[in-house]
Amino acid sequence: xxxxFNLKTLQKKIQKEIEEAKTLKDLDEIFNLYLGKKGEIVxxxxxxxxxxKKKRAKVGERINKLKDFLFEKLEKKSEKIxxxxxxxxxxxxxxxxxxxGKKPEIGHLHPLTSVKRKVEEIFQSLGFEVVEGPEIExxxxxxxxxxxxxxHPARDVLSLGKTFYLKxxxxxxxxxxxxxIRYMEKNQPPLKIVVPGKVFRAEATDVSHEIxxxxxxxxxxxxxxxxxxxxxxxxxFFKRFFEKEVKIRLRPSFFPFTEPSFEVDVSCxxxxxxxxxxxxxxxxxxxxxxxxxxxxxxxxCKLNPKxxxxxxxxxxxxxxxxxxxxxxxxxxxxxGDLRFLKQF
Amino acid sequence: MHSFEVExxxxxxxxxxxxxxxxxxxxxxxxxxxxxxxxSAILGYKMKEEKWKLKEENFKAKDxxxxxxxxxxxxxxxxVIFDPKIDQSPDWLRERLEVCGLKPINNVVDVTNYVMLxxxxxxxxxxxxxxxxxxxxxxxxxxxxxxxxxxxxxxELDKEILVIADSKKPVALAGIKGGKxxxxxxxxKRVLLESANFEPLxxxxxxxxxxLKTDASVRFSHGLDPNLTEIAIDRAAFLIQEIAxxxxxxxxxxxxxxxxxxxxxxxxxxxxxxxxxxxxxPKEIFRILKSLGFKVDKKFVVEIPTFRRDVSFQEDLxxxxxxxxxxxxxxxxxxxxxxxxxxxxxxxxxxxxTKDILKELGFTEVYNYSFVSxxxxxxxxxxxxxxxxxxxxxxxxxxxxxxxIINLLKNxxxxxxxxKQIKIFEIGKIxxxxxxxxxxxxxxxxxxxxxxxxxxxxxxxxxxxxSNFYYDSYRPTPEAxxxxxxxxxxxxxxxxxxxxxxxxxxxxKKILDAYQIKEKVVVFDIDFEKLVNFASEEHEYQPISSFPxxxxxxxxxxxxxxxxxxxxxxxxQAGGENLRDVDLFDIYEGEEIPEERxxxxxxxxxxxxxxxxxxxxxxxxxxxxxxxLEKEKEWEVRK
Numbered sequence: 001x002x003x004x005f006n007l008k009t010l011q012k013k014i015q016k017e018i019e020e021a022k023t024l025k026d027l028d029e030i031f032n033l034y035l036g037k038k039g040e041i042v043x044x045x046x047x048x049x050x051x052x053k054k055k056r057a058k059v060g061e062r063i064n065k066l067k068d069f070l071f072e073k074l075e076k077k078s079e080k081i082x083x084x085x086x087x088x089x090x091x092x093x094x095x096x097x098x099x100x101g102k103k104p105e106i107g108h109l110h111p112l113t114s115v116k117r118k119v120e121e122i123f124q125s126l127g128f129e130v131v132e133g134p135e136i137e138x139x140x141x142x143x144x145x146x147x148x149x150x151x152h153p154a155r156d157v158l159s160l161g162k163t164f165y166l167k168x169x170x171x172x173x174x175x176x177x178x179x180x181i182r183y184m185e186k187n188q189p190p191l192k193i194v195v196p197g198k199v200f201r202a203e204a205t206d207v208s209h210e211i212x213x214x215x216x217x218x219x220x221x222x223x224x225x226x227x228x229x230x231x232x233x234x235x236x237f238f239k240r241f242f243e244k245e246v247k248i249r250l251r252p253s254f255f256p257f258t259e260p261s262f263e264v265d266v267s268c269x270x271x272x273x274x275x276x277x278x279x280x281x282x283x284x285x286x287x288x289x290x291x292x293x294x295x296x297x298x299x300x301c302k303l304n305p306k307x308x309x310x311x312x313x314x315x316x317x318x319x320x321x322x323x324x325x326x327x328x329x330x331x332x333x334x335x336g337d338l339r340f341l342k343q344f
Numbered sequence: 345m346h347s348f349e350v351e352x353x354x355x356x357x358x359x360x361x362x363x364x365x366x367x368x369x370x371x372x373x374x375x376x377x378x379x380x381x382x383x384s385a386i387l388g389y390k391m392k393e394e395k396w397k398l399k400e401e402n403f404k405a406k407d408x409x410x411x412x413x414x415x416x417x418x419x420x421x422x423x424v425i426f427d428p429k430i431d432q433s434p435d436w437l438r439e440r441l442e443v444c445g446l447k448p449i450n451n452v453v454d455v456t457n458y459v460m461l462x463x464x465x466x467x468x469x470x471x472x473x474x475x476x477x478x479x480x481x482x483x484x485x486x487x488x489x490x491x492x493x494x495x496x497x498x499x500e501l502d503k504e505i506l507v508i509a510d511s512k513k514p515v516a517l518a519g520i521k522g523g524k525x526x527x528x529x530x531x532x533k534r535v536l537l538e539s540a541n542f543e544p545l546x547x548x549x550x551x552x553x554x555x556l557k558t559d560a561s562v563r564f565s566h567g568l569d570p571n572l573t574e575i576a577i578d579r580a581a582f583l584i585q586e587i588a589x590x591x592x593x594x595x596x597x598x599x600x601x602x603x604x605x606x607x608x609x610x611x612x613x614x615x616x617x618x619x620x621x622x623x624x625x626p627k628e629i630f631r632i633l634k635s636l637g638f639k640v641d642k643k644f645v646v647e648i649p650t651f652r653r654d655v656s657f658q659e660d661l662x663x664x665x666x667x668x669x670x671x672x673x674x675x676x677x678x679x680x681x682x683x684x685x686x687x688x689x690x691x692x693x694x695x696x697x698t699k700d701i702l703k704e705l706g707f708t709e710v711y712n713y714s715f716v717s718x719x720x721x722x723x724x725x726x727x728x729x730x731x732x733x734x735x736x737x738x739x740x741x742x743x744x745x746x747x748x749i750i751n752l753l754k755n756x757x758x759x760x761x762x763x764k765q766i767k768i769f770e771i772g773k774i775x776x777x778x779x780x781x782x783x784x785x786x787x788x789x790x791x792x793x794x795x796x797x798x799x800x801x802x803x804x805x806x807x808x809x810x811s812n813f814y815y816d817s818y819r820p821t822p823e824a825x826x827x828x829x830x831x832x833x834x835x836x837x838x839x840x841x842x843x844x845x846x847x848x849x850x851x852x853k854k855i856l857d858a859y860q861i862k863e864k865v866v867v868f869d870i871d872f873e874k875l876v877n878f879a880s881e882e883h884e885y886q887p888i889s890s891f892p893x894x895x896x897x898x899x900x901x902x903x904x905x906x907x908x909x910x911x912x913x914x915x916x917q918a919g920g921e922n923l924r925d926v927d928l929f930d931i932y933e934g935e936e937i938p939e940e941r942x943x944x945x946x947x948x949x950x951x952x953x954x955x956x957x958x959x960x961x962x963x964x965x966x967x968x969x970x971x972x973l974e975k976e977k978e979w980e981v982r983k
Binding site: 105106107108109110112113117120124127128129130131132134135136151153156164165166167168170172192198200202203204205211212220222224225226227228229231232233235236248249250251252253254259260261262292294295296309333334336337338339341342 | 345346347348349367368369370545548549552565618619620621622654657658659660662663666667671672674675676677678679680684685686687689691692696699700702703704705706707708709710711712713714715731732733734735736737741744751752754755758759762763766767768773775780781
C-alpha cells in the first residue's frame with residue numbers, strides 16, 4: 001500500500017526541481033505546488049484516510065518527514081539564490097570613491113595650548129608641579145626679589161627696560177621668574193615646579209618679537225641640586241618634546257638672579273646639528289636662559305642659601321611651538337586668524 | 345664657550361677685528377687688556393705685559409688745577425701736561441684706532457681713545473687754558489644751560505645731566521662727550537687729562553635723556569673699577585710724552601674720598617663640587633682663579649681684585665671655576681629623587697577640560713592680546729575701571745583688556761569674510777578695577793544662536809559636574825540700559841546656587857555696528873575662578889530602566905508672554921516620579937493661531953524604574969497634567 005504513495009519517488013522529483021530552480025520565484029512555485037494549501041503534501045495527508053488504520057500512523061510520519069525535508073531544502077536553496085543575487089547586484093553597482101569626503105565641523109585648540117600641554121605633561125612626569133601666577137606684578141616680585149635693584153637697566157621705563165608699567169603702579173610681568181619668588185615665599189624646599197605663562201615686553205614687533213608671548217619657568221631646589229642635574233633634566237625634556245635624541249650645550253651668561261648663569265642651546269632639531277637656515281648654520285638652537293639660583297634670591301625669599309641650592313630656567317613656549325609646527329612669524333599666535341588656527 | 349661670544353671676525357687692512365659680545369656685568373673685559381687676561385686664563389698662556397715708565401717734571405699738577413666734585417663721581421683723577429706738540433698720530437696708532445672703528449683726530453685725543461681701548465677707562469683731554477679760573481667742577485647742569493660738543497652738536501641740558509664745568513660754564517658732558525669750547529686744538533699749550541669714575545646710573549640716564557651714546561658712556565653706564573683711573577691716566581700721560589713730547593707735571597690731582605679695596609671670599613671646595621655636580625681638583629681650582637687675577641691662599645681664601653666688580657659671592661667664584669674649566673665637561677646626572685608625586689593643578693585640569701569640551705562642540709580657541717585701545721574702553725564704558733599703561737607701544741594697546749569680548753569681536757570682523765559662521769572662545773585674564781586681574785572664559789558664536797549658546801552652556805556645565813545652574817532674566821537699571829553692550833531682552837544671567845557666574849546674550853546692535861560686524865553675535869562670558877569652585881569630578885552612573893517607555897504628545901495654546909519654564913514647571917510638578925522627561929519640540933505662532941497667543945508642543949516620556957506602566961496609569965498622569973495646565977486662565981491643551 002505504501003507504494004501507492006510513492007514517497008521516495010516524489011522526494012527525488014521535488015529535490016531535483018529545487019536543485020534546478022534558478023530564481024526565488026521558481027522556489028515559490030515549487031512551494032505552492034507541494035507545500036501550499038492545495039499542494040501535493042496536503043493531498044497526501046488527505047489520502048491517508050484511505051489506508052487501513054494500522055498503517056496510517058506510520059505513513060503519516062513519513063509524510064511529515066518529507067515535509068520537513070522539503071522545507072529545509074527550500075530554505076537552503078533560497079539562501080543560496082539570495083546570496084547570488086546580492087553578489088551580482090554588487091558586481092553591477094557603480095560607486096565612485098573619489099568623491100570628496102564630508103568633514104564634520106569640528107573645533108580646534110590653539111597650537112600653544114597643545115604645546116603647553118605636552119610640556120606640562122613631560123615635566124609632571126619628571127616630578128614637577130605646574131604652578132601659575134599673576135600677570136600684573138609688583139616691582140618686588142618682578143625685579144627686587146630677583147636681585148634686580150632700582151636703577152638697574154632692566155627697570156628703565158625708557159629704552160633698555162622693555163617692561164610695561166601701569167599708570168597706577170605695578171608692571172606687566174616681563175618674565176615668569178616672578179612666580180619663582182611667589183612660590184618660594186610660600187613653600188619650603190625641596191621643591192620642583194614649572195610655571196607656564198604669558199609675559200609682556202614693550203618693544204617693536206616683527207617676525208620674531210612680540211609684546212606678549214608665552215614662557216615656561218622651571219625651578220628645582222633641594223640640598224644638593226647641581227648643574228649636572230640641570231643638564232640631565234633639560235636634555236630629557238627636549239628629548240621627549242622633540243621625540244628624538246638631542247644634545248645640550250651651556251654657554252656662560254649673565255642674569256642677576258642666577259649664579260652661575262647659562263644660555264642653553266639644544267642641537268638643531270631640524271638639521272640634527274649639521275647646519276641649516278633655522279639654526280643659522282650653527283647646528284644649535286638657543287632655547288633659553290638658566291642658572292643656579294642666586295644666594296640673594298634665596299635670602300629675599302627668607303630661605304637660607306647655605307642650606308638650599310637649585311637651578312632655575314626659562315624657555316619660550318611660543319618659540320617651541322614655532323619650532324614644532326615650523327611657524328615663521330610669531331605674530332600669527334595672537335592674530336585670531338581662523339585660517340591659521342583651524343590648521344591645528 | 346667659556347666667556348663671551350664672537351659676533352664677527354672682520355679683516356681690516358693687514359689686521360683683523362674681532363667683534364665680541366661682552367656680558368654686561370664684565371666691564372673689566374671692555375678692553376684689550378681685559379680680553380687678554382681672560383684669554384690667558386682660558387688657554388693657560390702667560391700674559392705679556394708691556395713695560396713703561398712715566399717721567400715727571402719738577403712743577404706740580406696741583407698748582408695748575410683744582411677739582412671740586414659736587415655729585416655723581418666716585419673718583420676724579422687729573423694730570424697736567426705742558427707743551428705737547430699737537431700733530432697727527434704716528435701710523436701705528438692711527439691704524440689701531442681705525443681697525444677698532446675710531447676716527448683719528450690728533451695725537452693727544454688719539455692717545456686718550458687708545459688708552460680707553462687698551463684698559464677700558466674713558467679719558468678726556470682739555471685745553472687747560474680754556475678752563476676758567478683753573479677749576480674743574482663736577483655738577484649737575486642747570487636748567488637751560490647749553491653745550492656745543494666736539495662734533496658740533498648743540499645740547500640743551502637740565503638737572504639730570506652731569507657736566508664737567510669750570511667756574512663759568514659746562515666744558516664737557518661728564519662721561520659722555522667733551523665740549524667744543526675746551527677741546528684740544530693746534531694752539532693748545534697745556535693739556536688737562538681727565539680720568540674719572542662717574543656713577544653708572546647718572547651717565548646711563550643722562551645718555552638716554554639726550555639720546556647720545558658714546559664709547560665712554562657705554563663703559564660708564566655698566567660701572568667701572570675706580571682704581572683703574574690711575575693706571576689709565578699714567579699710561580696716557582706716558583704715551584703723550586712719548587708721541588707728542590709733552591712735559592708731565594709732577595703728581596696728579598685725585599679726588600677719591602672712599603677708596604675701594606679688594607674683598608675676600610672663603611671658597612669651600614665641597615660647595616664647588618655640590619653646585620657644579622662635578623669634582624674638580626683643588627690644584628685646578630687654584631690655577632683657574634690665579635689666571636683670572638684672583639689671589640688665593642692655602643685655605644682657599646680668595647682675594648677679589650677690584651676690577652672684578654661682578655664677583656661678590658662664593659657662587660660668583662664657582663661660576664668662574666665652572667666656565668673656565670668648561671661646562672661641557674660636566675656630565676649630566678639625574679637628581680636623587682625623593683619619591684613624591686607632584687600635586688595636581690586643579691585650575692589647569694578644569695581649564696583643559698573646558699577647552700576640550702568647547703572644542704568638541706565645534707569652537708576654535710583663540711589667544712588675543714591683553715591690550716585694547718582707549719576707543720575700545722569707551723565703547724564698552726569701562727572708563728572708570730580700565731587699567732592704563734604708562735608706556736604703551738601704540739595707541740591701540742593703551743589699556744589692559746577689561747573684557748575678552750572686545751578682542752573676540754575684532755576676531756569676528758577680521759574673519760567674517762572668510763567663514764560663514766564663526767565659533768570661537770578664549771580663556772584668559774581680564775584686568776580692571778581694584779581686584780585687578782581675573783581669569784574668564786568667553787565664548788562667541790555668530791548668527792541667531794541664543795539657544796544654541798544656551799545649550800552649549802548647559803552641556804559645558806553638566807560635563808563639569810555642575811547641575812544646579814539656571815538662567816535669570818537680565819534686568820538692567822535704567823542707567824545701565826543706556827550703555828548696555830547686550831541686547832536688552834536677549835540676554836540672561838547664568839547662576840549656580842544663587843550666585844551669578846556669568847552672562848549670556850546677544851551683543852547690542854550699537855556695538856556690532858561700532859565694530860562693523862555684519863551678523864548677529866551671541867556671547868557667553870563666565871568667571872572662570874567661580875566655575876572652578878563649583879566644578880566636580882564626581883559622576884555617578886544612572887541605571888537604565890529595562891521597562892518600556894510610553895510617549896505622549898500634548899500641545900498647549902497660551903498667551904505669548906508666558907515663559908516656557910513656567911509651563912515646564914507645572915508639567916513636572918503634576919507628572920510625578922514616573923514622568924521621566926519632557927521635550928519641547930515645537931513653538932508655533934502665526935497662521936491658524938490667534939494673535940498674542942502661541943502653541944507649545946511637548947513630548948512627555950513616561951517610564952517607571954521598577955515596572956511596566958499600564959496605559960491606564962499613563963492616562964491618569966497625563967490627565968492630571970492637563971488638568972493643572974488648564975487651571976490657568978487662557979491656557980488650552982490639545983492632545
